[in-house]
Amino acid sequence: MIRYILGRLASIALTFFVVSVIVFLMMHAVPGGPFDGNDMPVSAEVKAKLNANLGLDKPLYVQYLNYMGGVLRLDFGVPFQSPGETVLQLLGRAWPPSLILGGAGVLIGAPLGILLGMAAALNRNSWIDYLASAFATLGLTIPVFVTSMMLILVFAVWLNWLPASGWGKPHSWVLPILAYATIPMATYARYTRSAMLDVLNKPFVTVLRAKGLPERRIIFQHVLRNASLAMVTVFLPMFIGTATGSIFVEAMFRVPGLGAYFVSSIEQRDYPLEMALILIVTLMFCFAYLISDIAYALLNPRIRFGGGEK
């Protein structure tokens, strides 16, 4: 197991390197630079001076090495769009709202979705199943900005219970979190339903019934444990995907989160912020997959003890 984990860590390092090269090249392959915008017309000499100050006149590989050298020392540079702070300071300011939004959304949406999916699978082809599936499909197909608008209309405009936007007090968090929670809920519900049904149709479930095990034990010990094998590899990475929040939900409710910076850093050629965001998200996904693969191996004796399926 330790060998396996060490091997995986090495491959994460390689992934990190490859992603950094590709993203760096793509970033610079886009024509234009940070000072080409029309809102900030500067003369050619000034532009050359600014570029030289930021080291943007050097060959690409030198720029790359300079930046990555900083990254290894946890220095992600200074964002062009907010030169008064470092990239890390900007992230420290903008990430928490996104984390709260995404984290709370998943913590509320995932258990609800799992329960919904279980209820649907255990009552398949009944009205419970149809209702849960319809609910999940709606959650996936209605764009989140429409959900947001409806929540604002009902709870802020008609009922006047909650503020329509902002991020000041905790009660202003409720609507964006609810809007966001519909996405993980719907996704988890669909995955849980299909994973459970898949196991329920296996012959060993009939055997468990034939040997007189109570249905409750069959479901909670055997079916859930087997279904979780299929679920764990999907759910953990999905969890990480939410850590960056949602650009749309943040925009709808005017949450001062990270979402807007993802867009603006690309638009404004804010190279240090763009690189930092992508590298950090890459690392988070790599570790999420590593953890879910370890969890999968621990849950599945066929992997733990070697030897494939016969």
Added chain:
Amino acid sequence: MRLVDIKDLTVSFPQTEGLVQAVRGLTLHVAPGESLGIVGESGSGKSVTCMAVLRLLREPPARIAAERLELAGVDMRKADRRQLASMRGSVAAMIFQDPMTAFDPVFTIGHQIAETIRAHRAVSKSEAMAEAEDLLARVRIKAPKAVLQSYPHQLSGGMLQRAMIAMALSSRPQILFADEPTTALDVTIQAQILQLIKEIQAEYGMGLIMVTHDLGVVAETVDRVVVMYGGRVMEEGPVQEIFDAAAHPYTQALLGSIPGRVAGRQRLTEIKGASPNPAHPPSGCPFHPRCPVAEPRCAAEVPALAPFAPARAAACWRVA
């Protein structure tokens, strides 16, 4: 007393093309300690019959109707969930066709046998494990301790089927349903497993229902045989008598298709035509479209299963 007592059992499944009748008015019974073989082609309704007695079919979609459906004196038609769970595995146990898929892949064999024991009796985990080890030894497994700690994927099919039998024996059932227990195994292992089932049956004095499409299996393991076709019983009687003098044209045709039964180099006779479509069964006797001696009456009226000699019965107009 009858251990299994089925009268006029009908099992049907609604499908898009109509109501599919897997079992159409089946009557059979097993006495304590008796072994019965149910023989038939695939789709003749033999497995469904076993599943129906233990109420293992999902209802709905399955629909079960019977004049009588009793197991050890209990009316299985009226049994509730709790009653069913307490009877399955203890009064009646079942072993299945494919041992490779019959165990939960994420638990050890020992765990799965022990949980069966503990589902029916209040014993501690370690007591149940010790019992499981004894059971594995009783089904002639040489290293029971190692098998106890193995996961299903680590064992061979023959070993798993032995473990399956050990698990079925864990509560000393009065009857064992064996649904094609050797079909998925290598030929060399098949004989061993059949021998084991036969020995265990005598040792425990339990009833046995052996479901198979293989007349050879029946000849080796059971006293009495029921021949099914199109969801009905065609013929029933002691196994030797049926082999020596089959009364029903279908049984005769079935025996004619076994290699090596007739001395000398003789061409095997196949049964012409195909099994009936269970959604649109033929009128009258289900076998009449393929029967070499069918009469006009066979297409019009269903012959009842009627006794014609001691312990023997057939459903055929020509036998009455």
